[in-house]
Amino acid sequence: MLDAAATVFATTPAPESVTMGTIAAAAGVGKGTLFRAFGDRDGLLDALAAERFRPLRTAVEHAEGDFATGRPAVRRIVSFLDAVLRFKLENHNLMRAREAASVTSRSSDRYRWTYDVLCGMLADALPASTHRSPHYLAHALLALVQIDLVDELLAGGLSPDELRRQQAAQVTAALAIRS
Amino acid sequence: MLDAAATVFATTPAPESVTMGTIAAAAGVGKGTLFRAFGDRDGLLDALAAERFRPLRTAVEHAEGDFATGRPAVRRIVSFLDAVLRFKLENHNLMRAREAASVTSRSSDRYRWTYDVLCGMLADALPASTHRSPHYLAHALLALVQIDLVDELLAGGLSPDELRRQQAAQVTAALAIRS
DNA sequence: CTAGTTTCGGACCGGCGGTCCGAAACAGTG
DNA sequence: CACTGTTTCGGACCGCCGGTCCGAAACTAG
Numbered sequence: 001m002l003d004a005a006a007t008v009f010a011t012t013p014a015p016e017s018v019t020m021g022t023i024a025a026a027a028g029v030g031k032g033t034l035f036r037a038f039g040d041r042d043g044l045l046d047a048l049a050a051e052r053f054r055p056l057r058t059a060v061e062h063a064e065g066d067f068a069t070g071r072p073a074v075r076r077i078v079s080f081l082d083a084v085l086r087f088k089l090e091n092h093n094l095m096r097a098r099e100a101a102s103v104t105s106r107s108s109d110r111y112r113w114t115y116d117v118l119c120g121m122l123a124d125a126l127p128a129s130t131h132r133s134p135h136y137l138a139h140a141l142l143a144l145v146q147i148d149l150v151d152e153l154l155a156g157g158l159s160p161d162e163l164r165r166q167q168a169a170q171v172t173a174a175l176a177i178r179s
Numbered sequence: 180m181l182d183a184a185a186t187v188f189a190t191t192p193a194p195e196s197v198t199m200g201t202i203a204a205a206a207g208v209g210k211g212t213l214f215r216a217f218g219d220r221d222g223l224l225d226a227l228a229a230e231r232f233r234p235l236r237t238a239v240e241h242a243e244g245d246f247a248t249g250r251p252a253v254r255r256i257v258s259f260l261d262a263v264l265r266f267k268l269e270n271h272n273l274m275r276a277r278e279a280a281s282v283t284s285r286s287s288d289r290y291r292w293t294y295d296v297l298c299g300m301l302a303d304a305l306p307a308s309t310h311r312s313p314h315y316l317a318h319a320l321l322a323l324v325q326i327d328l329v330d331e332l333l334a335g336g337l338s339p340d341e342l343r344r345q346q347a348a349q350v351t352a353a354l355a356i357r358s
Numbered sequence: 359c360t361a362g363t364t365t366c367g368g369a370c371c372g373g374c375g376g377t378c379c380g381a382a383a384c385a386g387t388g
Numbered sequence: 389c390a391c392t393g394t395t396t397c398g399g400a401c402c403g404c405c406g407g408t409c410c411g412a413a414a415c416t417a418g
Contacts, residue, residue: 016281019405030367035407100281101406102195106331132352136345139332143322152285153318166315173311176355198374209398214376280375 001027001037005048006094015093016100020044045098046108052091053110056083060117073125077141078171080121082164084114085145089160095147105146115142125175141171180206180216184227185273194272195279199223224277225287231270232289235262239296252304256320257350259300261343263293264324268339274326284325293321304354320350 004027012018020041024031038044060067066079088095098105105111115138122134143149144167153163183206191197199220203210217223239246245258267274277284284290294317301313322328323346332342 020407021405024367031407032367032409033365034367036366041406099283102279104278104327104331106327132348133337133341133345135335136332136337136342136349139328139335140323140345140349143325143328144319146322146325148283148285149318149322152283153315156314156318158312158315162312163315166312166319169311170315170319170353173355174349174352176352199376200374203398210375211377211398212396213398215397220375 001029001034002048002051004028005044009048009093009097012093015097018097041101042098042103045094045101045103046110048094049091049098049108050110052094053087056087057113059083073121074172074175077118077121077125077175078168080118081141081145081171082168084142085150085164085167088145088147088150089163092147092151096151099147111142115139118142137174141174144170180208180213181227181230183207184223188227188272188276191272194276197276220280221277221282224273224280224282225289227273228270228277228287229289231273232266235266236292238262252300253351253354256297256300256304256354257347259297260320260324260350261347263321264329264343264346267324267326267329268342271326271330275330278326290321294318297321316353320353323349 005023008018008023008026009015020034021031023044024034027034034044038047059065060080063069067076071079118138118141119134122137126132126134126137150163154160158166184202187197187202187205188194199213200210202223203213206213213223217226238244239259242248246255297317297320298313301316305311305313305316329342333339337345
């Protein structure tokens with residue numbers, strides 16, 4: 001059932017017009033069943049997104065690869081945001097569908113988790129002397145991976161790889177301590 | 180008619196649930212008239228926003244105050260983004276209503292104009308040697324004033340003034356040239 | 359085979375953006 | 389003032405979609 005939904009999103013060219021009825025039909029099931037299983041549209045989209053997001057989540061929680069505790073904080077932050085960006089790129093249609101609903105995306109558990117992780121990393125990266133707030137900085141950095149911004153940039157002719165490079169530069173600059 | 184709409188948005192506590200019927204009723208007019216005058220919901224919201232935005236627009240186009248051509252580019256950029264942020268704060272409900280529709284906000288003329296202005300300023304501020312793209316940077320900086328981010332930060336306990344300070348710091352840092 | 363229980367699915371509802379056509383207001387003419 | 393052509397108005401109406409709900413089907417137990 002989740003798989004059917006995933007297929008729909010993967011194949012449709014217009015993710016924002018995918019309706020619950022469509023998904024139900026594609027899964028060979030009634031709308032009632034769909035709603036009983038996921039509560040509402042957001043629930044379904046969340047479940048799908050959570051599934052795709054899991055690898056990154058476990059990698060971070062087990063401190064694997066670039067997220068190992070020994071790595072410098074700035075490096076961890078850049079890698080983390082790059083990973084989130086890649087997640088968005090890979091699940092582009094799904095993310096657009098989420099946006100089409102009035103899900104601000106910031107209200108999901110996943111955003112909260114991402115924010116918390118980033119805040120933790122920022123606490124390591126920022127010297128205590130700065131007056132920059134990790135709270136602001138975390139949200140500001142996460143704004144860089146919002147799907148509508150990503151879409152705009154891709155539509156403007158930027159390649160995904162170039163986008164990743166620019167973002168890395170942007171994040172690095174944002175973390176530079178001044179004044 | 181525009182005034183009636185403005186009043187509705189100014190007084191309602193739940194901007195995203197303001198319906199076209201509500202506005203028509205408040206203006207003492209039929210829905211047909213409303214749609215004939217503005218085309219669709221987006222048209223109305225755009226017209227309202229454009230009206231409120233005009234002061235800033237003319238100030239920039241006449242190079243007044245902080246936007247005078249003599250001023251250093253970084254100063255102009257920080258002031259400009261601060262002015263846009265203030266605009267968003269002052270028209271908070273209206274902006275939220277826009278977001279509720281599926282208007283990505285980046286498709287409006289106003290966004291385009293804002294982007295162009297910022298790009299022009301960035302061309303002055305960035306040395307030719309950097310590999311940072313003004314295109315990316317402009318969109319990235321404008322992401323800082325997206326209404327949902329602003330909302331999240333306000334909801335998180337940040338005061339509007341503190342928000343403006345943090346944004347100024349963030350913009351300054353982003354413009355620092357490194358590597 | 360029957361009765362009880364759980365699960366399924368699609369007809370149905372409410373609300374909203376947007377349309378459309380009959381009515382009302384207006385203007386020109388004798 | 390009466391009559392008619394024209395423009396503008398407004399609210400009943402439509403289509404769509406998320407979400408509900410109840411009758412039917414399937415499954416279990418005795």
